[in-house]
Structures are given as structure tokens and as C-alpha cells.
Amino acid sequence: MREIACGVFVFVLKLVASTSLLGWYVMALAAIPAGDAVVVLRSGGPKAAAYGIDGATAVVMLLTSIGLLV
Numbered sequence: 001m002r003e004i005a006c007g008v009f010v011f012v013l014k015l016v017a018s019t020s021l022l023g024w025y026v027m028a029l030a031a032i033p034a035g036d037a038v039v040v041l042r043s044g045g046p047k048a049a050a051y052g053i054d055g056a057t058a059v060v061m062l063l064t065s066i067g068l069l070v
Helices: 002-016 017-030 033-041 047-069
Strands: none
Touching: 002 017, 002 033, 017 033, 017 047, 033 047
């Protein structure tokens, strides 16, 4: 549910806010998949899933936010 709510908020920001505000918001949201990766690793989950899914998502979000801020 948190991903759906965050996605709806991003959509609203795209409609009414500046790209720099959206960039900062996406940068802050990158903490969610990064935290998920830490949880997977600390609970003994597969490293490929932690890095390949959650880690990659965090990196893509950070690169997207940098693109919006520049």
C-alpha cells in the first residue's frame, strides 16, 4: 500500500509542483527500497534479491532525482 500511496503522491506532484520539488521527494523516497534491502540482508534473505531488486530500485530513484534537480 505504501508504494501505491507514494506513486499517487508523485503523480500529484508532477501535475502541480516544480520539477525540483519532485526531485527532492523522489530522493527522499529512495530510502524506502534502500531500507528494504537492509531488511532482506539482515534477515538472511537472498543477496541477489536485495541488491538486484531493492538496491537497483534505490539507485534508479537516486539517478532520476538527480536528473530532476539538474
